[in-house]
Amino acid sequence: MKEDEAKGRIIRLFNDKADSFISGEDMSAVLGFSRASVWKYVKKLRNEGYAIDAVSNVGYKLVSSPDKMYGYNILTGLETKTLGRKTIHYYAKIVSTNVQAYELAEEGSPEGTIVVAETQTAGKGRLGRKWISPDSKGIYLSVILRPEMELERISTITLISANAVVRAVKNICDLSNIEVKWPNDILCGGKKVCGILTEIKAQPDSVDFVVLGIGINVNALEEDIPPGGTSLKLETGQRVDRMDLVRSLLKEIETGYTTFQKNGFGPIRNECRELSAVLGKNVSVSQYTSVITGKAIDIDENGALVLEIGNGRTKKIFSGDVSVEKVRIES
Amino acid sequence: MKEDEAKGRIIRLFNDKADSFISGEDMSAVLGFSRASVWKYVKKLRNEGYAIDAVSNVGYKLVSSPDKMYGYNILTGLETKTLGRKTIHYYAKIVSTNVQAYELAEEGSPEGTIVVAETQTAGKGRLGRKWISPDSKGIYLSVILRPEMELERISTITLISANAVVRAVKNICDLSNIEVKWPNDILCGGKKVCGILTEIKAQPDSVDFVVLGIGINVNALEEDIPPGGTSLKLETGQRVDRMDLVRSLLKEIETGYTTFQKNGFGPIRNECRELSAVLGKNVSVSQYTSVITGKAIDIDENGALVLEIGNGRTKKIFSGDVSVEKVRIES
Numbered sequence: 108m109k110e111d112e113a114k115g116r117i118i119r120l121f122n123d124k125a126d127s128f129i130s131g132e133d134m135s136a137v138l139g140f141s142r143a144s145v146w147k148y149v150k151k152l153r154n155e156g157y158a159i160d161a162v163s164n165v166g167y168k169l170v171s172s173p174d175k176m177y178g179y180n181i182l183t184g185l186e187t188k189t190l191g192r193k194t195i196h197y198y199a200k201i202v203s204t205n206v207q208a209y210e211l212a213e214e215g216s217p218e219g220t221i222v223v224a225e226t227q228t229a230g231k232g233r234l235g236r237k238w239i240s241p242d243s244k245g246i247y248l249s250v251i252l253r254p255e256m257e258l259e260r261i262s263t264i265t266l267i268s269a270n271a272v273v274r275a276v277k278n279i280c281d282l283s284n285i286e287v288k289w290p291n292d293i294l295c296g297g298k299k300v301c302g303i304l305t306e307i308k309a310q311p312d313s314v315d316f317v318v319l320g321i322g323i324n325v326n327a328l329e330e331d332i333p334p335g336g337t338s339l340k341l342e343t344g345q346r347v348d349r350m351d352l353v354r355s356l357l358k359e360i361e362t363g364y365t366t367f368q369k370n371g372f373g374p375i376r377n378e379c380r381e382l383s384a385v386l387g388k389n390v391s392v393s394q395y396t397s398v399i400t401g402k403a404i405d406i407d408e409n410g411a412l413v414l415e416i417g418n419g420r421t422k423k424i425f426s427g428d429v430s431v432e433k434v435r436i437e438s
Numbered sequence: 439m440k441e442d443e444a445k446g447r448i449i450r451l452f453n454d455k456a457d458s459f460i461s462g463e464d465m466s467a468v469l470g471f472s473r474a475s476v477w478k479y480v481k482k483l484r485n486e487g488y489a490i491d492a493v494s495n496v497g498y499k500l501v502s503s504p505d506k507m508y509g510y511n512i513l514t515g516l517e518t519k520t521l522g523r524k525t526i527h528y529y530a531k532i533v534s535t536n537v538q539a540y541e542l543a544e545e546g547s548p549e550g551t552i553v554v555a556e557t558q559t560a561g562k563g564r565l566g567r568k569w570i571s572p573d574s575k576g577i578y579l580s581v582i583l584r585p586e587m588e589l590e591r592i593s594t595i596t597l598i599s600a601n602a603v604v605r606a607v608k609n610i611c612d613l614s615n616i617e618v619k620w621p622n623d624i625l626c627g628g629k630k631v632c633g634i635l636t637e638i639k640a641q642p643d644s645v646d647f648v649v650l651g652i653g654i655n656v657n658a659l660e661e662d663i664p665p666g667g668t669s670l671k672l673e674t675g676q677r678v679d680r681m682d683l684v685r686s687l688l689k690e691i692e693t694g695y696t697t698f699q700k701n702g703f704g705p706i707r708n709e710c711r712e713l714s715a716v717l718g719k720n721v722s723v724s725q726y727t728s729v730i731t732g733k734a735i736d737i738d739e740n741g742a743l744v745l746e747i748g749n750g751r752t753k754k755i756f757s758g759d760v761s762v763e764k765v766r767i768e769s
Binding site: 233234255257258259261262264265290304305306307308309310311312313395425426427 | 564565586588589590592593595596621635636637638639640641642643644726756757758
């Protein structure tokens with residue numbers, strides 16, 4: 108972490124002095140490192156893909172940064188208080204960020220610990236499904252949370268995070284058609300751009316920890332992702348800076364999470380209603396052994412989906428796979 | 439498991455022919471092993487503490503069995519359908535049966551897998567507390583369950599198991615003053631004789647697995663256990679056969695668990711009421727940051743404890759540490 112911090116500070120300094128050279132002496136003075144240390148870290152950064160010009164008697168200049176989600180790269184400009192502040196575990200390739208984060212949580216890693224990877228060989232989706240993780244073209248991130256909340260409230264963490272993804276994407280991209288398909292998918296123009304997988308270790312009356320896993324298709328192309336999916340690049344026509352997005356995402360998750368802890372589900376509920384891809388639509392919900400159809404009319408005070416199932420009767424849905432039924436055009 | 443099965447069958451055969459010799463030839467015929475195999479297993483059993491007489495031209499006789507919870511020893515006479523039927527992992531010493539079972543469950547061990555130990559070096563209690571595990575004087579057992587149930591129903595597993603412990607103890611010991619202190623302790627004459635720790639891995643809408651951990655003070659003496667505790671031996675004045683008790687316990691857990699899955703919490707609820715150490719008494723319940731006092735008047739249809747808190751008002755308790763208040767004698 109010490110080395111990461113040093114590298115992070117050097118990157119920040121380069122960014123502050125964009126496009127101009129900084130002398131080794133100035134860097135040494137500002138950072139409080141020896142000039143030899145500055146040179147050592149510059150070499151390390153070059154090895155990790157940073158293009159840094161070094162000119163004798165002039166100094167150093169950052170020419171370009173690699174598109175890698177190194178911890179210190181995320182930290183540069185991160186505005187959170189807790190998330191990412193302890194340790195960001197970076198992997199070029201990993202089986203699953205959720206599996207890794209779950210193990211770290213079991214070993215006692217604190218709230219806010221983050222696992223991030225460029226690609227996952229067996230990224231996990233809900234109900235044992237897979238998440239395809241094109242290399243360096245998405246955000247594959249898991250966050251350890253240790254909420255003091257009742258077990259039956261845990262599903263709200265998923266909803267809070269889904270809203271946070273939408274806010275973060277809107278902060279970074281010019282996109283308006285991004286919505287939450289209750290409870291854990293984010294759709295862009297009706298296609299899946301992000302999935303959330305919340306995993307829990309608990310006792311009946313206390314939560315040990317939650318691993319919040321988020322997969323976002325950022326710069327993936329059509330051939331990279333499964334049918335029915337899309338990416339932010341495909342939707343906006345532009346490359347999206349993953350680092351900007353991940354920093355915004357962490358900030359928005361933290362905001363949602365602390366709002367919930369202070370003020371309960373009320374404010375989140377309103378946002379769930381606003382951002383919902385399903386309210387007002389006819390949906391069918393697949394559960395273990397049955398399918399329920401109806402019109403989605405509300406998100407209740409606990410985060411459940413309320414369906415109108417005919418004859419004025421309503422039914423609360425706590426879990427299941429929601430499909431929005433195609434609109435029938437009557438002529 | 440094959441060797442365990444063979445040893446189990448030999449023990450069963452010895453038990454069937456209690457106190458008489460069986461010829462190697464008869465054993466070989468009944469078991470379908472060669473006489474050399476019979477001799478091989480007899481030697482193994484002797485190494486594990488079984489006293490087996492072998493007389494030339496007469497045969498073998500089991501003189502005594504060790505007081506060890508070997509898997510095949512549990513299997514001999516076990517009447518369950520699922521619990522213990524796949525694998526019983528036996529340890530002379532382990533950190534915690536729950537920790538081990540949790541790892542096995544994560545690796546995919548099926549429902550009914552059991553971990554049992556003679557002693558635990560860091561046995562786990564609820565809320566991070568310790569469970570003291572005197573060597574070979576108790577039952578320290580964890581069971582992997584994979585129930586298809588909603589997360590908010592999981593606390594019923596603890597209640598089902600608490601009832602099962604009481605039934606199992608009553609099957610084996612002549613004890614009437616054994617009761618459940620909601621939700622997870624078993625008391626004998628007001629002193630703790632058993633604790634239950636249920637640990638869960640889940641997603642908000644599905645349970646991956648439950649590890650049900652049970653610690654029972656069986657033959658422990660006063661100096662073996664913490665103040666406020668007791669053992670079945672201390673209460674009955676007699677040594678209790680741990681093997682009989684663990685078999686009865688597994689059978690009773692299975693009965694409760696399958697009853698619940700077929701018929702819901704209704705029948706369990708009635709039993710919870712009958713076996714409760716707290717109903718009808720004034721109690722105080724410590725929760726995260728508060729203490730609630732009142733008279734415990736019922737267990738509700740979801741397993742919550744219902745308190746009468748004055749002025750006819752009631753409050754449902756979903757979690758917390760319950761203390762029964764001392765009866766005030768008014769003169």
